[in-house]
Amino acid sequence: MVVTTSWYLALGAVLFSLGAVGLLIRRNPLVMFMCVELMLNAVNLTFVSLGAELGDLGGQLSVFFVLVVAAAEVVVGLAVVVAIMRRRQGATTDDLSVLGG
Amino acid sequence: MLDLVWLIPALPLAGFLVLTFCGRRLGEPWAGWLATGAVAGSFLVTVGVFLDLVGREAHDRRSVTTLFEWVPAGDLRVDVGFLVDPLSLTMCLFITGVGALIHLYSIGYMHGDGDFPRFFTYLNLFAFSMLMLVLGDNLLLTFLGWEGVGACSYLLISFWFTDEANATAGKKAFVTNRIGDWGFMVAIFLTFFTFGSVAYVDVLDTTAAGTVAQSTATFVAVMLFVGAIGKSAQFPLYLWLPDAMAGPTPVSALIHAATMVTSGVYLLTRINPVIADAADWVPTMIAWTGAGTALFAATIAVAQRDIKKVLAYSTVSQLGYMFLAVGCGAYVAAVFHMVTHAFFKALLFLGSGSVIHGMDGDQDMAHYGGLRRFMPVTAGTFIIGWLAIAGVPPFAGFWSKDEILAFAWNESPLLWVVGLVTAVLTAFYMTRQVVLTFFGRCRFADPRPDEVAAAWAARLIRADEAVGAARIAVDDAEAAAEACRGAVAAADAESVGDAEAAVVEAEGVLAVAVEALAGAEDLATDVRAAADARAELPALALDGVPDVGALADELPETVATRAAHHPHESPWTMTIPLGVLAVLSVLGGLIQLPFSSTTKRLEHWLEPALFHNEVHLSIGAGTLWVLAVVAVAAGGVGIAVAVAAYGRRRIDHTVFERPILAEAWRFDRTVSNLVGGPGRAGFEATAAFDRRVVDGAVEGVATLVRREAGVLRRFHNGLVRTYAVGIGLGAVGLVIWFLSRSSF
Numbered sequence: 001m002v003v004t005t006s007w008y009l010a011l012g013a014v015l016f017s018l019g020a021v022g023l024l025i026r027r028n029p030l031v032m033f034m035c036v037e038l039m040l041n042a043v044n045l046t047f048v049s050l051g052a053e054l055g056d057l058g059g060q061l062s063v064f065f066v067l068v069v070a071a072a073e074v075v076v077g078l079a080v081v082v083a084i085m086r087r088r089q090g091a092t093t094d095d096l097s098v099l100g101g
Numbered sequence: 102m103l104d105l106v107w108l109i110p111a112l113p114l115a116g117f118l119v120l121t122f123c124g125r126r127l128g129e130p131w132a133g134w135l136a137t138g139a140v141a142g143s144f145l146v147t148v149g150v151f152l153d154l155v156g157r158e159a160h161d162r163r164s165v166t167t168l169f170e171w172v173p174a175g176d177l178r179v180d181v182g183f184l185v186d187p188l189s190l191t192m193c194l195f196i197t198g199v200g201a202l203i204h205l206y207s208i209g210y211m212h213g214d215g216d217f218p219r220f221f222t223y224l225n226l227f228a229f230s231m232l233m234l235v236l237g238d239n240l241l242l243t244f245l246g247w248e249g250v251g252a253c254s255y256l257l258i259s260f261w262f263t264d265e266a267n268a269t270a271g272k273k274a275f276v277t278n279r280i281g282d283w284g285f286m287v288a289i290f291l292t293f294f295t296f297g298s299v300a301y302v303d304v305l306d307t308t309a310a311g312t313v314a315q316s317t318a319t320f321v322a323v324m325l326f327v328g329a330i331g332k333s334a335q336f337p338l339y340l341w342l343p344d345a346m347a348g349p350t351p352v353s354a355l356i357h358a359a360t361m362v363t364s365g366v367y368l369l370t371r372i373n374p375v376i377a378d379a380a381d382w383v384p385t386m387i388a389w390t391g392a393g394t395a396l397f398a399a400t401i402a403v404a405q406r407d408i409k410k411v412l413a414y415s416t417v418s419q420l421g422y423m424f425l426a427v428g429c430g431a432y433v434a435a436v437f438h439m440v441t442h443a444f445f446k447a448l449l450f451l452g453s454g455s456v457i458h459g460m461d462g463d464q465d466m467a468h469y470g471g472l473r474r475f476m477p478v479t480a481g482t483f484i485i486g487w488l489a490i491a492g493v494p495p496f497a498g499f500w501s502k503d504e505i506l507a508f509a510w511n512e513s514p515l516l517w518v519v520g521l522v523t524a525v526l527t528a529f530y531m532t533r534q535v536v537l538t539f540f541g542r543c544r545f546a547d548p549r550p551d552e553v554a555a556a557w558a559a560r561l562i563r564a565d566e567a568v569g570a571a572r573i574a575v576d577d578a579e580a581a582a583e584a585c586r587g588a589v590a591a592a593d594a595e596s597v598g599d600a601e602a603a604v605v606e607a608e609g610v611l612a613v614a615v616e617a618l619a620g621a622e623d624l625a626t627d628v629r630a631a632a633d634a635r636a637e638l639p640a641l642a643l644d645g646v647p648d649v650g651a652l653a654d655e656l657p658e659t660v661a662t663r664a665a666h667h668p669h670e671s672p673w674t675m676t677i678p679l680g681v682l683a684v685l686s687v688l689g690g691l692i693q694l695p696f697s698s699t700t701k702r703l704e705h706w707l708e709p710a711l712f713h714n715e716v717h718l719s720i721g722a723g724t725l726w727v728l729a730v731v732a733v734a735a736g737g738v739g740i741a742v743a744v745a746a747y748g749r750r751r752i753d754h755t756v757f758e759r760p761i762l763a764e765a766w767r768f769d770r771t772v773s774n775l776v777g778g779p780g781r782a783g784f785e786a787t788a789a790f791d792r793r794v795v796d797g798a799v800e801g802v803a804t805l806v807r808r809e810a811g812v813l814r815r816f817h818n819g820l821v822r823t824y825a826v827g828i829g830l831g832a833v834g835l836v837i838w839f840l841s842r843s844s845f
Contacts, residue, residue, distance in 0.1 A: 023825050032821070093821045100819025 281331015333365025388428025395421030497689030528739025
């Protein structure tokens, strides 16, 4: 059984869908965060696989950008989550709708 | 001395600033002396500059002194600078000269007024603005002064602003002048548009060279004319001037007779090259507006009873003469009449102020009469002013008016006829004023019609009360008699005799009471009949008040008080200006005598300001003599008729005092009704349009946005996951779109 590029792409698609569904159905901000990371890394996987398949260094280059952005996003995001949790124990994202119209 | 010209407006400005900040501390009379000193100093500087200029050659008598750059805005460059030429200097001479005299007079007139320093603050500000108006070297600076004098006029008309009528008069003057100012502003814009400059030197030299299109010159001239008729109170914008008499009398003399109201004539004289380049109908229109206003205002002055109203309409009429002169191209005559008018009209106004001062604020000529005995100086100087305005030679007014009439004849005999009729009316109403005020029977102690009517009403009430009291007495007596009769019936044999005696006594009392009642009723009937039959008191009682002797005891105490406090002559601060102005009113004609070229001093002096636009008479010396004799005869007729009507009482004076004339041809009221009726409806319709359509459109947009936003905000619910769905659906949508566009 040869593991072809399609397998990686399929895995990426499955991981992305899991992340997307998780983001939509879970209310815990921390879990939602992990789902976002899952989606980002699913995309990274896709970039790497296609980069290897097509022999294009651009795919792997993009992954670095995504990783850097994701790291920055995590720093800010986690700080926000911690700040929220200090004020309101066990808050879900649905409780944080004060900016709703 | 020419370098010091900036001092002329600077001194009154300094006076104004000092009085603004320390006026209250200075108080009376020092605030007044400071203001007077500032204007008098200004006059001395003006005389110095005049002496410097008068010896020079014609082309050398015009100079521009620039102080600093005022408005450097792109192509528009406006400097603060002074155009010193014979015209502006002539204006300055009488503004500061007559102004200083009126300042001095005001110290006496305003004595005891709580706002004494404020009055002089405004007067100095006025002097500064007026000097800027005439000295400014460009239209914008003149406009600055123009608005400054307008503001001072407003402030001084409503000086006693606690009285509603005074405040309203001030507003009326201000609002009416706005129409004229609109014309002035349009003219400034057009001047800049055409010449690229608003400086007189550029505008006048360019127009004098004849390189300006006739249509442009016409438009500028007409717009400046609109400005001039507003400020100089010509028909139909004269309405504010009679109301402006609500201000203190020195203000009427300074602003509303001698200086500010002549600024329209000054402006038209200043721009004479523009008028010369304009279409032919422009000067004709100016001449006819002036002649029409002169006649119109003179007819109104005939029937006024308020001493200041007569002079106000007279001022409008005399300004009409000046416009007539400008329209005929007789600029020298216009300036000449402006100067002599400043002398004699200031004199007349100050004289009337002195009379009002002596009469404790009463302005109704019906209450004057015979005042020459109480105020000889005022009477003597006023009579000189009267002879001057009535055109009696050799007083100043004769020379200037005669010159205007000669030029009117030169232009069109019809204009001359209008001017001549005005001269007759002028002589008539001024004689009427002098006779009513200073001659004839003293009327100040007379009971006034309303006081007599009140006395009669009180007497009627008392008679009715007596009838009522008598009636009650009769009723009481009847009741007593009845009681006595009852006592007779009830009495026994012993006391019946006493009781019957009591009845007889009671019936006797009753008979007396009935008699008294009849007497009281007769008396009441008599009083009522007398009250009904009493002679209606005339408003103007030249012959004496008919038969008030019977009422003498019942008249209110004010009548006796008036009789005890007879009028008094004014203090020296007021009489000295009167004397000086009287001398000037006698000698004013010397500056321009028509006999030979050398005696026409004003004409030679003004030459550089007139650009050879002065029209020259094409009529012979013989005709001139005839015209002068006719003018003098016309004045004589006016004087004779007035003396016959008011002095000798050979003619019934009510013939002349028609109600329609007293109400100023109802023009004022018609305008008020028009503006108040259809005008107001129009304004309200405009306001409604603004509310419904303009505001409606704006508010409609706002309502629409708010309603749409109400729908859209539901999507923005603050739930992160909803947004995530949105992003997801959007991403899917984009993918579908890209796929549908790709060609595989």
